[in-house]
Amino acid sequence: MEYILFQKDDFTEKNYIARHEEGSKDDYDITIKGRATISHGGRELTIVNVSVEDVGLYGCRISYFEEHQNQYYHKASQKVFLDVKVPPPEWRSAPILRRYNQVTDTIYDGDIVNLTCRVPGGNPLSQLTWSGCPNGSQTDLSSSTEAVVQLQFVASSSHHGSVCTCTALQKYASPQERSSNVTLLIAHPPTLDIMASPALPWFATGGNATVNATLNCTATGGYPPATLSWVCKENSTQNGTEGPSLLSVFPYVGVDDDKMVCVCEARNSYTAVKGRVFKTIQLDAEYHPQLELTALPGNMIKEHDSVRLMCSGHGNPSNITYRWEHGEWSMAGSNQTILNLNRTDTGNYSCTGASNSSRYGQLITVQYLPITVNYLDVQIAILETNLTEGDNVTLECQTEGVPSLYDFKDWNFQSYLMNDTQLLNGTRGKILHMENINYMESGTYTCVVNNTALVRHGSKLLPILHSPKLHPYRQASQQVVAPVNGNVTLSLYIVANPEPKPADFVWTKVKPDNASRNVSELASSAGLVSNLTIGNVRESDYGEYCCEVANGIGEKLKVCFNVSAQGPPLAPTGLHEIPGRTTAISTQVQWVSAFSGGLTQVFVVEYKDEAGEIWETSASDINDTGEGKNVTHKIDNLTPATAYNIRVKAKNSYNGGSYSVYSDVISIAMKGILFYNLLNENLSL
Template identity: 20%
Template structure:
């Protein structure tokens, strides 16, 4: 409807002049980015009252529509229409962006009047997003060399319109050297730049450069600045002396100052001597900008001619500025050096050389001989960097000079104006000594290792003779020489060894007057034991020694002086045994001039000698010690055990052990063999591992006990040893008398026999509850006999405990059953039964009795009890525990008469009977579970239990609903047993819990009331509050209102249901009458099937015996053809897919029950598959392990069914997982007339149906 007016508006041209149809036209506006703006548009009022249609066109050409007012679609909700009257339409734009920049147009029209429009421009102003320097950081100080051109650029980004950039130097604007340019961006903004070229000098030091950006539309100003640090050199340094002068004497104090001015940074002023820096400090005067370095010193002779240099530098890498000064220091000669011969023979001339050390000025040299001055014409001077050296030579002839005591004294003197220095030189006149003599040895023999002291003397000579010692050709260095008067004496001491035997020692005397030395000699005789003794076996015998077989050993002494005496010594733990062998050789040895000896010993080795030593001892009375050489004995023998067997090891069951049997043998054992109880095994038997002589076990058990034998053998023989292993294991009950049935008053004997290692007193005992029974007789340590007087008080469970201190005690329960008459359980779920018309109903009668109870079923108004199974009634009995029995009666083909008659169950045994009446009715909703309570709690979980009510005629499951008070969200989880654990809860949190039942037909009970209030435990695992009943938190007035409204709705629903029920009953009665009529006319070949109940399969309780019957057929008996068909309302039989009745993968296996009746089939456990009327699980069966309900760590509810065996290898374990932590939030109850969302229906999708499949048809009432 809006298309035609829209086209008209678009086609109308805008007028450039003021349009009289507008009272207020849109005006051009300028707005800052991100601000809001309103474009106003007002038309002149219509005189005739025509409706005004108007819209806006955006800057991108889009029409914004004819909406009256409010936020417009698109543009992220920023565009909206505003209206203060019928003739107005203003456009409001929030948070203006650059996309909004452009022309907006207001378009209006009235019926019968031309369209009119007016436009306005919206200009978006954007301040710069950033102001920056391109190559530097704002605010920093940059260093630049004097005279270097500096290029600095600044920029302002993303502005609209462009900014104006200016450069300032110390706050004054500058235009010289400024270059500007800009760059346009795709988003209509402009980035502007300005560059400044600047060549600073030293006067520009610390100048501040500022770049300013002005943006007039936004009235914003931005600035960035940078400071200059101009680097320039200092002036040339200057040196001045403020104390002393450049020409000084040694010892004077001279102070020099080096100064320079200017420079950035301030320069380093350093003193240098011979290009080596002198470590003195300089200082800078900020007021005068002068840098000074003062150097003060005491001048010495070494400072003469020294050049001191001052260098100034303020930048690394630049050439320093320099100034220097040279010093001149006057000083006396530093010394005199005299060189020449110090000895000469009489009549031979001697040349003496004299050299003065440095001096300034140059020195003059004078000579004195024995104190008398002597002239020398040979003198020269040599200039050096720090002074002058003077040299003079003098030749002396002893024959022309007076000699005093064989000496001539010569003195050289060097002097100048500053002082003098002298040095003397002595020349000796040489004479030969007399022949030397040796004292301290008179030809006797000495032992090796003794100290020999010899003295040599020589008389006369000038100088006195120099004495030297020689042994053979070797000169002895460790000598002590002395002189006394005209006698020279030298002493030598050395330790004798065998190499000196028969050697000569000589003393040589010499001095400068002899061309050849004078010699004296002596010969040395040394006594020594052998350095080594060699022991070996006789080459003619075998290399190996065997215990009990004779063998020989040979001892050889290569060299000794005199000949050695040989003896043999065997090591023994008691006392050593010494023997003497037979000498086979005694001759002179070439080694050190000694004697060689060979001795042979013959003996028979024993086992104890293995590993010991036999020693060969070489000795002589003249020696101070003896030489001993051990020979290790390696005696071969058969394996030997270090311990006597058998070895006993005791270890706990499940523990590990390791036993190392030490076996001695030489050579090493070649084979290891193990036996257990006489039977050989290799390496491993059970949990026992054998490796060589090591026997170990890991996680041993009682089966590993036994006698283990090790057989070890080598090339000499073999040995065996036994090891008995005893494994201790926890005691366990091996036999117990249970159950025991007795009449009241009878004496009962209950026996318990246990087994375990070790066997200790008290390892078996009887308990009643947790109390130990003292009146027990024991038969040994493993058997306990309990005698009781049977009564109702003593009946029940008795526990036999086996405990020998190893592991955990083992408990086994025995039952004493005292005879009693049957007592039928009258629970609400057992006093009622239900089933649809034409279907089946299950009745259960449960009784407690001893001995076994038998059951009889009878129907009201029938003549007698039901004796046999037939198509109408079938029954069977099961034993739930030792004293609890149950009979189940199935009634098939239910009709109205079955609803009107009660069924009587009689339980009886020889002691009496009990009777109960059970009613049958149509299917109903299950009863509300009762007695909801908390069985256990923890910090994060609650365990809940309750008592189920009547199931309404079909299997029921339970829905547990919980919430935190105050929240409006419920969490639900499902359970097939009357016990559930909720995990993943908060710590110390109050929860309100309720439970209801939902059966297979989708009918549900109400939630239990009042809700149960339960707390989880706190962090310390303390129960902070007892369970309390939920209090009503609703206001009373609100509850009254809800009750009145609910009552009105209930009355209306009841009236509607009554009308629909009456209509449906008439219709179904007609159809059933037609079916029965047609059935009777066909002779009864096809049985009538009720079409309005649940589609079910008739269960067969018996099967005929057959020779070909196997167990798989018993477990999977196919239904009959009748069970797989339905009657079409039109009267013909229609085949039905049997998958509509049961699932081939259902969780049921049937076992053969010999207890109830031969060829009777029974279910080992309840089923939760798609079978007709499956049995719900009982609490007793759940506790026996047939079903389990638990929560894994992830917080999900897992339900598993493990069906009992019937000789079948197929084990079924199908878990059902319900996420407790993510349970469906529940806001209301289920409709009892609809299927529950958490349950599958009991109809398979593969079946053939004669009517449309809807829940009202499947679960409808019977006629």
């Protein structure tokens, strides 16, 4: 007994596709049933309607049983490979492209792109090739049932619009070759270019300033088509539409446009994802120098002060040269210092800034800085002439200056008899009017004026014609002491206008009329001083000497001097209580020193109760301050509410000690003291 197995690929005993056993019905695998038959006693297998599934390694196996040996024997045939050549089942739609749909997918410049070409089925598998595609790497991803080739490349704007084709070759199909392609649409930015019209540099100032200047932004290429926009100034954007170019117009080119950066920006789907794409242009607008003028410390300068003139600027071109000018004065340089200004320097000072443009020639700007030199001249005019005592006089303060708003502040007076200056109270104003003038008002008058910038004064000597008079501040004592054989000088100091001549002074001895000398020969006069000098004094020289002087105005002046030997002092004069200095227990008194007798003198102050008889000494050695000067003394330890008599006398060393007569006696009442007892009752003493 035997059976035959037909096997495919798997040659184990239990695996078969057809089985023939003697005396039994043939058995077939389900995958081949209906397409296979066994003939020739099981030695031949026939398959109809062969398909690609039938491809494989085939063999047969014969098994039989030897009864006399009671065992099975097996014998296998050689293997035969069955190869079925068939075209792909979907050859009409082959090949199939994957990974990119030009309608829904977007490729951006710089992206990594994977394109897949595939043909399912067929035996043998189809041969796939790429053509017209960007250079890249190809990878075979085929399986046993499908031909697959992947193309990988980096997208570039240069690939935009190229047609990438995959071709499938199958010699068992009809036609044997089929192709599929895709047009690559690469999103990428355009190339931007900017053109200025007219060409830069433009001109921003003057009568030939550039008008209607334009910047034209041109976009070349790019996908999708870009929208262009200009940004030239803050918050100033010119949006364009899709198109190859966009124009930015400058109706009037200004200084502010120089160095301005204008940006032309392109926007499409690429820039929305990958970032901005733009091109810039910096405007070059040439213009005249723009100047700024400054004066330090300011443009209002006091006469004789200095000023610093400064000229600075900016421009395009920036190589600016500077020159200052005023009248005939001209100096190159941006900064100049003028020393010791005077009023003629007032005026407009010009600064010229110049630069050179290669296109527009020399660009010149002139700007002016007014400088005012403040000054103030003050002088006094006396409206009357040949003034004498008793006349009226008007002094006018005359002014000239800048600014011309005057404030007449004060009038001052300095007498020609002394050096100190006094303010004339209540005399503000331009005019000073005085009536019934006298010689004491002769001197220098000063008017003080302010014109908001300066304070100046003008002075004028007011001469008053008057007769000779004793000098009120320089006259020497008319009581003169001279020892026998000594020397003595009698000095007469006067004031007079006009000054008398030396011959106008006439000295004579009046009492006694026993002069043994020619008095006129002893005198010497010059100006307002006349001296009579007696040398080696004799007893006959003692007596009264007088000097008469005239100057043709008014009456003569006669002054007499008494020359005597040394003797007792004269009595002090003008004893009085100093107001406000008397209290309940003290008082202060004052007197005028008289002639000292030619020797050093001191003063003795005495006082007594007005109701008593006894005089007490308060002080006996009070120093002299000089003839005609005040002497002050304080008396202490007095009784409250008491009246006192007070007197004073002078003492010198003549004949071992000599006193003057007493001064006049004065009466002073002390103040009372207010006490409070325990009952708050007031007691007044």
